[in-house]
Amino acid sequence: MNWQQQATSGFRNCSDLLDYLEIPNTDRSHVLEHHRFSMKVPLSFANRMNKNDIHCPLLKQVLPIAAENDGITQSQSVPDPLQEREFLTAPGVLHKFQNRFLVIASGYCPVNCRYCFRREFDYENSALSLADWNQRLNELKNTPDIEEVILSGGDPLTLSDRRLAMIINDLRQINSIKAIRIHTRFPVMIPDRLTDELLEIVRWKNTESVRITIVLHINHPNEINDELHKKLKHWNQSGVLFLNQSVLLKGVNDSVLTLKKLSYRCFESGVMPYYLHQLDRVSGAMHFEVPLSEGQKIASELRTQLPGYLVPLYVQEIPHAKSKVPLISMCN
Ligand code: SF4
Structure with missing residues (x-):
């Protein structure tokens, strides 16, 4: 199967996935079979999960469970924890930080992560359409303080290579833009997305005047298999x-x-640790929250066990803050 077929197939209901993983029925009582934010898991990712292990850290990220609907557990959550609706300056564009534009390049992801802060995002009306693109480009040309464009989603790598090449090419024509970032979890879910054709596009478009960086989203060392x-x-x-x-x-x-192993595994693969995010309190995801004091202890200890260049910055995004907010002091 090519990457497109892999992205639209895979597991769409819990029973099929749990059967595949040989999880006994006695371990399934907390599983939520039907949910508005449906289950979506590519086969390639399922193949990295532990068999017969309901506590598998990869499975937990994608399996809908009853706690998502539990009023007490979810009491401090909201549908739009980063108040992104307020930053949506036009369909497909979020302007959250002064010199950066974030483009919702696609509303589709090959996976539904249960903790996703955009799980309630209105992609239907807010993702970029082909028809909107020229207008967005003109707006970018007329906003010279924008130095960086972040392609996000959904997942921007759901777009075809041709469309990605076109977007990157258009952005490169704008003098003020010095950097393009691609935020994606697609290659982690489906490594076959890293095709030679896409590599050529990224390499060819990556010039001294406009640097392209790919920001991956990997939470656990087991996500990086040999492939x-x-x-x-x-x-x-x-x-x-x-x-x-x-x-x-x-x-x-x-x-x-686990986080130490993740940093080393990323490093072996040529990926540098960047951010460790405190969970955004989106509705249905509160059972994933690690209390701030505990997160700070973990992050501080991590600094003592890793060289500085392998320590991700522990941060939280707070609506209307001018940048991401570091959660541990760098001075002690
Ligand atoms: S890949 Fe990213 S955008 Fe897609 S569901 Fe997961 S966290 Fe959300």
Whole structure:
């Protein structure tokens, strides 16, 4: 199967996935079979999960469970924790930080992560359409303080190579833009998305005047299997800069040992740790929240166990703050 077929197939209901993973019925009582934010898991990602292990850290990230609907657990959550609706300056564009534009390049993801802060996002009316693109470009040309454009989503790598090349090319014509970032979890879910054709586009468009960076989203070292490791390494050796951002998730990666392994595994694959995010309190995801004091302890300990260049910055995004807010002091 090519990457497009893999992205539209895979598991769409819990029973099929749990059967595939040989999870006994006795371990399924907390599973939520039907949910508005449906389950979506590519086969490639399922193949990295542990068999017969309901606590598998990869499975936990994608399996809908009853806690998502529990009023007490979810009491402090909201549908739009980053108040992104207020920053949507036009369909497909979020202007949150002074010199950066974030483009909702696609409303589609090959996976539905249960903790996703955009799980309630109105993609239907707010993702970029082809028809909107020229207008957005004109707006960008008329906003010379914009120095960087972030392609986000959904997942921008759901777009065809041709469309991505066109978007990147158009952006490169704007003098003020010095950097393009691609925020994606697609290659982590489906390593086959890292095709030679896409590599050529990224390499060809990556010039001294406009740098392209790919920011991946990997939460656990087991997500980097040999196939993904080889592809990332090859791309990195071909000159592509990868960064990684993770979300601190209870029961998934909330230990110093796991995060340390993740940093080293990323480094081996040519991916530099970037951010460790405190969970955004989106409705249905509160059971993943690690208390701030615990997160701070983990992040501080991580600094003592890793060289500085492998320590992700523990941060939180706070609506209307001018940048992401670091959650531990760098002075002690
Ligand atoms: S890949 Fe990213 S945008 Fe897509 S569901 Fe997961 S966290 Fe959300």
